[in-house]
Amino acid sequence: MTDGPVATLDEIRSYFNGKADAYDDVDAQPYWVLSDELLWSALTEYVLPRLPEGFRFLDAGGGTGRWSHRFATARPDATGVLYDLTPAMFGHARAKAERHGYADRLACREGDLGRVGEELAGEGFDLVFNFHNVLGFVDSPADVVKQLAGLLNPGGLLVSFVPSRWHAAWFNLTLGQTAEAGRNLEGRGRFTDTMPDMHLFTPEQLRAMNEDAGLRVDLTTGFPVLLYPGYQETQISGSTRSVAELLGDRAAFDEVFALERGLLGTADAVGRGNNLFVLASRPAR
Numbered sequence: 001m002t003d004g005p006v007a008t009l010d011e012i013r014s015y016f017n018g019k020a021d022a023y024d025d026v027d028a029q030p031y032w033v034l035s036d037e038l039l040w041s042a043l044t045e046y047v048l049p050r051l052p053e054g055f056r057f058l059d060a061g062g063g064t065g066r067w068s069h070r071f072a073t074a075r076p077d078a079t080g081v082l083y084d085l086t087p088a089m090f091g092h093a094r095a096k097a098e099r100h101g102y103a104d105r106l107a108c109r110e111g112d113l114g115r116v117g118e119e120l121a122g123e124g125f126d127l128v129f130n131f132h133n134v135l136g137f138v139d140s141p142a143d144v145v146k147q148l149a150g151l152l153n154p155g156g157l158l159v160s161f162v163p164s165r166w167h168a169a170w171f172n173l174t175l176g177q178t179a180e181a182g183r184n185l186e187g188r189g190r191f192t193d194t195m196p197d198m199h200l201f202t203p204e205q206l207r208a209m210n211e212d213a214g215l216r217v218d219l220t221t222g223f224p225v226l227l228y229p230g231y232q233e234t235q236i237s238g239s240t241r242s243v244a245e246l247l248g249d250r251a252a253f254d255e256v257f258a259l260e261r262g263l264l265g266t267a268d269a270v271g272r273g274n275n276l277f278v279l280a281s282r283p284a285r
Contacts, residue, residue: 007196012137013086015196020088022236023064030247031233038223038260055126061134065093072102079105113138117147125151129159136163136198142209149213155284165200167274191234203270206278215280222273224260
């Protein structure tokens with residue numbers, strides 16, 4: 001992976017400002033429902049049991065607060081900070097917190113992840129997480145991981161769920177975009193021509209970034225591994241017909257989930273993951 005600018009902050013902010021009002025429509029797309037349920041299953045099994053009572057979390061690049069919402073409602077003892085570049089996105093997170101009664105437990109802060117260590121200096125978190133393309137859009141993912149690691153309390157956990165370069169190359173080849181697939185294999189690229197350029201990752205790179213930040217890597221996995229999204233899943237709404245027909249049937253959805261869930265911790269399947277998941281921890285004193 002090569003560090004360096006992938007898009008300007010203004011380009012990234014503009015991209016997400018344009019999606020903010022409809023961003024949570026992703027909750028209606030069957031493929032991302034499957035992906036989200038697998039992610040929550042991983043968090044429930046590998047992360048939540050390790051968190052102390054009254055834990056404090058940082059949702060790095062948390063957008064509309066979809067995952068802050070999950071943690072805040074699942075654990076009423078938790079408090080957190082959602083840190084995001086785009087006010088239009090975290091405005092929805094604030095409204096969500098008000099509607100669901102945890103606004104007093106979730107603070108929303110505007111900021112650039114490239115300066116998160118400075119902006120949140122002196123604060124400590126038991127859990128820091130960044131999901132989907134967050135690390136992909138920063139200039140230096142390795143530096144941001146170091147900054148996030150520095151905000152962890154002793155024994156704290158850092159969870160990253162990031163785009164795979166191998167999946168991105170496969171996806172672009174299905175669209176006939178061979179040049180873009182080549183860029184993906186070098187660690188850069190995108191899924192549509194309207195999204196900013198971003199970094200893409202491999203499992204070994206994720207392990208190395210976390211270890212270089214002084215963390216112990218406890219788990220590396222990836223998912224979904226058996227079912228991949230089509231082009232329509234890269235949009236805010238709509239679904240690829242074959243995916244919608246399969247996952248639109250509840251019994252079939254449950255069967256697919258069970259198959260995917262059975263592979264969640266299987267090391268040999270990591271590289272097939274649409275997204276890559278790494279759980280790392282700061283050594284306790």
